[in-house]
Amino acid sequence: MVFSNLVFLFMFLPIVLAAYFLLPKMFKNFVLLLASLIFYAWGEPKYVILMLFSILMNYLFGLMVHKYRNQLKHKKMVIALSVIANIGLLGYYKYSNFFIENLNNVFGLNISNEPLPLPIGISFFTFQAMSYVIDVYRRDAAVQTNVFDLALYIALFPQLVAGPIVRYNTVAEEIKKRVHSIELFSEGVRRFIIGLSKKVLIANPMGELADTLFAMNPGDMSSGTAWLGIIAYTLQIYFDFSGYSDMAIGLGKMFGFNFLENFNYPYISRSVSEFWRRWHISLSSWFRDYVYIPLGGNRKGPWKTYRNLLIVWTITGFWHGASWTFMAWGFYYGIIISLERLGLSKFLEKLWSPIQHVYVLLIVMIGWVFFRADSFDYSFNFIQTLFGMNGTQALDNSTFLYLNDYGYVFILGILFSMPVMDWLRKMLYRENSFIGRWAVPIVSPVVYMALLVFVTMFLVNSTYNPFIYFRF
Known part of the structure; x- marks a missing residue:
């Protein structure tokens, strides 16, 4: 279930x-x-x-x-x-x-x-x-x-x-x-509806598109279509898993439990190290406390620190699945984080902020290719298509057709992968404003009920409803 x-x-x-x-x-x-x-x-x-x-x-x-x-x-x-x-x-x-x-x-x-x-x-x-x-x-x-x-x-x-x-x-x-209270229960319901909406309204449509495009031969698609595929998967896996975590945290609150946060807008990170402090926080902290630190952490000199990082990240990849591509994905992050420790992070800090974000997103999306693909051959061919290195077109008609069908979901996904709601909430409640004190409490239940209705309509009319992390 x-x-x-x-x-x-x-x-x-x-x-x-x-x-x-x-x-x-x-x-x-x-x-x-x-x-x-x-x-x-x-x-x-x-x-x-x-x-x-x-x-x-x-x-x-x-x-x-x-x-x-x-x-x-x-x-x-x-x-x-x-x-x-x-x-x-x-x-x-x-x-x-x-x-x-x-x-x-x-x-x-x-x-x-x-x-x-x-x-x-x-x-x-x-x-x-x-x-x-x-x-x-x-x-x-x-x-x-x-x-x-x-x-x-x-x-x-x-x-x-x-x-x-x-x-x-x-x-x-x-x-x-x-402790049980109406306030905690209400907070749990709101959190659950947010997670459910992430899953059904964003992750599911993005998952359908990602499945369609990753089922194609990379040589048969344009670079633009390949980028749509990996961006769709990037949004799917975030909204799928963070949505599940939101629902779990919300359900916990309904029953009086307070689970720790598991995601903190990872796609706004400025370094890969920061990304992994924001993504699947409970898993990252588990490996830190039960594997990395017992191995010696960073207490036994730089070379053993890098060794420990590579071991931990390779195991992290293997935890996600019994495949060489998962191990390569973990090792890939071990190398990147080691390079950032060696001095890359200091170089990145001097760059313009948008360039830092682009760096992280490129690293993460290339990593997702290995995570999503079934083989190294497919992964390398897909990456070649992304960067136009195998003779495919930059754009074709299918790129625009997919954009026409899924464009609004891409916009929603990109928008809500940033702390937009946090910014809006701060603005509304700034200086004890009238809107924050009176209008929001009245409008908010209507918005959540509307989201629940939309989600129900989508679920009734769709058979596509997987959870990615169930197989891990």
Whole structure:
């Protein structure tokens, strides 16, 4: 089930909200846990057992780490087993086909390679479970002795299948005791509608166009059409994932949880390093805290710092998918960020601000080509077409046809990838203006209701409604 599904919007969510707020406080966590298990089982019931196994396994690891908290040798052994078990579980379902295929190709073997369906959200709930045990080991979080409370943390449906990756210590108190208010609930509803609108009104149309153009042979399209394709994908992946994160944060607020932000307008960045401080913040901070810093971070000299960056970014790419193109995408960012550390960032700071933005957008869009394409051949051919290096036309009729059909979505996407609403809100509420105090509170509910109506119309009339990050 996805948040932009009519069944979720008009059946599942209303029923869960009604049960949650009508039943006494002692049953609220039970309602959320049951709803989360139903939500996950809706698409693939058999994998609920896998998630429950992961929960029980990490619950026991947490107890063992706590038991041996004063015996360093035993504690290290338990945490090592915990990491191996979690990575092994994730690796079996996500990477076993990749490794078998490459062993067969390199050594001429014929190992049976039956494709394994990828359990939805396994990367996210595995990382959350690992972070809990590691935080107990580091004494950054208290051990959870109630297995149902830990199950709620890992399985909580707003962030279960596509993040953001929530740290246990940020919600531990809210699992035990949450504050509910009309103001927080209303804020959650507004945030959810914004995320839903991002997803349905911008990401979906851009995704349809990106899928159409990336299905073409790069040699058969003009440079202009290729640019439309990569810009469409650039907007799709941002509004798809940031929209999902907005919906997750909004749902969390409805139930009394305050999840940390996951996106902060990454496309306005002036450096690639800044871009990754703004994009998928929960994943970037996870790799920083649990991989980069344990490797030594930047504390052991410049060369080991660059080594650590390349390792972390290559792993980050591999986390996104079992493919050499994903690894190359991660390594690509490792190189760029290393170059910025070496002095490129100081050079960029001296440039005119728009040039800094263009630099980031070009780097990011070239990276998205490798992220979106299925092979290196396609990626390189597509990039050649982008820059007119394979003899294709600069523009053709199809470029203008696609612009005619999708031009308004491109405008909306580019506009709302910038903090336009933040600027508008500041302007309206500046100096306690009459509009900000009286008109906005009256008009705002009408705008949100109109957005919900538009979204519903789009969903009723369209069958295209994927979530990109579900497959990661």
